[in-house]
Amino acid sequence: MVTMDSTNDVDVLIVGGGIAGLSLAAELAGACRVALVEAEPSLAYHTSARSAQQLIPSYGPAPVRELTRRTLTRLADAADDDGRRLAWPSRFMLVGTRAEVAAEAHAGMDALSPEEARKVAPVLREGAFEAAALDHDSWRTDAPALLAHLEARARAAGVRIHVGSPVHTAQRVGEGWLVGAGAEGFHARNVVNAAGAWADDVAILFGVERLGLQPFRRTAALVSLAEPLSPDTPMVAAADDTWYFRPDAAGALVSPSESEPSRAEDAIPRPGHIERTLELIRAVADLPVTGIVRAWTGLRTSPADGLPVLGFDPEAPGFFWLAGQGGYGFQTSFALAEDAAGQLLAGADALRSGAHPVSETERALDPHRLSVRR
Numbered sequence: 101m102v103t104m105d106s107t108n109d110v111d112v113l114i115v116g117g118g119i120a121g122l123s124l125a126a127e128l129a130g131a132c133r134v135a136l137v138e139a140e141p142s143l144a145y146h147t148s149a150r151s152a153q154q155l156i157p158s159y160g161p162a163p164v165r166e167l168t169r170r171t172l173t174r175l176a177d178a179a180d181d182d183g184r185r186l187a188w189p190s191r192f193m194l195v196g197t198r199a200e201v202a203a204e205a206h207a208g209m210d211a212l213s214p215e216e217a218r219k220v221a222p223v224l225r226e227g228a229f230e231a232a233a234l235d236h237d238s239w240r241t242d243a244p245a246l247l248a249h250l251e252a253r254a255r256a257a258g259v260r261i262h263v264g265s266p267v268h269t270a271q272r273v274g275e276g277w278l279v280g281a282g283a284e285g286f287h288a289r290n291v292v293n294a295a296g297a298w299a300d301d302v303a304i305l306f307g308v309e310r311l312g313l314q315p316f317r318r319t320a321a322l323v324s325l326a327e328p329l330s331p332d333t334p335m336v337a338a339a340d341d342t343w344y345f346r347p348d349a350a351g352a353l354v355s356p357s358e359s360e361p362s363r364a365e366d367a368i369p370r371p372g373h374i375e376r377t378l379e380l381i382r383a384v385a386d387l388p389v390t391g392i393v394r395a396w397t398g399l400r401t402s403p404a405d406g407l408p409v410l411g412f413d414p415e416a417p418g419f420f421w422l423a424g425q426g427g428y429g430f431q432t433s434f435a436l437a438e439d440a441a442g443q444l445l446a447g448a449d450a451l452r453s454g455a456h457p458v459s460e461t462e463r464a465l466d467p468h469r470l471s472v473r474r
């Protein structure tokens with residue numbers, strides 16, 4: 101039976117409890133009545149629990165880089181209630197042939213000779229690569245700590261969070277939506293679609309046209325090492341996008357860097373994929389791997405133009421998109437939440453009339469650009 105009490109009458113109902121939904125819940129907390137529903141029995145079960153936790157300001161197209169800069173401005177100084185920092189500097193290095201590195205390196209990266217690169221990461225093999233580029237301005241985050249911090253901020257300000265509550269029914273009623281999620285019923289003035297790989301499916305549930313968001317598989321693993329890497333070893337990535345590794349408390353994190361289209365699902369690694377990746381890495385670096393501790397696959401979801409989607413749906417009043425973050429969901433999280441909260445609190449009329457001006461980045465992310473009904 102679906103139950104509905106007055107606490108389920110909200111200004112904003114957020115669908116999805118990953119980094120996108122939780123950062124928006126924390127941003128809106130205290131400003132209006134907010135609830136968040138998550139289909140799984142725990143928050144951040146899908147892609148947000150499976151990332152590499154790296155924040156690279158030079159990575160991605162211009163709007164993503166702007167969002168990353170703004171996110172880092174806030175995240176660089178942030179700490180949780182126990183005083184633990186939520187982000188810290190962590191360098192990033194590309195290696196490969198001269199042509200590959202030249203094609204992939206961003207302005208601002210230092211070009212390094214192989215000898216210089218081997219001083220930065222002594223595990224790299226002599227003669228195994230021609231060129232390298234080092235990004236000093238790259239950061240790491242502690243994703244579980246960050247997610248817990250956002251959840252605590254949201255709950256402390258009264259956001260109701262319901263796990264094990266998949267949205268199953270939705271209907272436009274008057275000025276808002278009647279939504280069934282698990283055993284709960286909600287009346288929401290605005291609904292935010294922060295459902296990651298399922299964002300198009302959620303739109304369809306609301307009778308809203310999908311935007312063509314495509315999930316792509318990406319696998320990663322923690323491997324144990326006979327000897328730990330020096331903690332200041334940067335994340336090292338093949339410039340031809342076939343692998344990366346970086347030090348981790350338990351040894352090293354490795355990834356085949358694949359980007360393979362998938363349906364929305366609880367993705368799992370393909371047999372042998374990490375072993376094959378370790379072979380590729382072994383040709384370039386002496387990683388003393390003793391075993392695979394844990395491997396996982398997550399879905400990075402993007403629309404055709406590779407930019408996140410943020411804004412009110414062009415045709416469905418009160419239906420707001422916060423999706424398509426691809427491989428940038430953590431590094432853009434605070435800025436996306438800030439922009440989404442600004443637009444939601446201002447309302448669609450203020451956006452239409454220009455009373456709430458939007459930035460160039462916000463215009464680039466507007467779902468209007470993807471609508472098949474344009």
Ligand SMILES: Cc1cc2nc3c(=O)[nH]c(=O)nc-3n(C[C@H](O)[C@H](O)[C@H](O)COP(=O)(O)OP(=O)(O)OC[C@H]3O[C@@H](n4cnc5c(N)ncnc54)[C@H](O)[C@@H]3O)c2cc1C
Nearest residue numbers: 116118119120139148152153154267296398428429430431
């Ligand atoms: C291997 C890997 C490495 C990555 N590395 C990085 C990195 O270094 N830096 C970076 O910034 N990003 C990285 N990413 C990308 C980043 O993890 C994602 O962009 C981000 O996690 C997406 O967050 P989300 O909240 O949109 O999606 P999710 O975390 O998937 O959350 C969406 C939630 O919506 C819920 N949901 C779906 N349907 C419903 C429904 N009907 N009702 C209720 N809830 C529903 C789902 O259960 C899910 O929990 C990486 C991703 C992968 C896979």
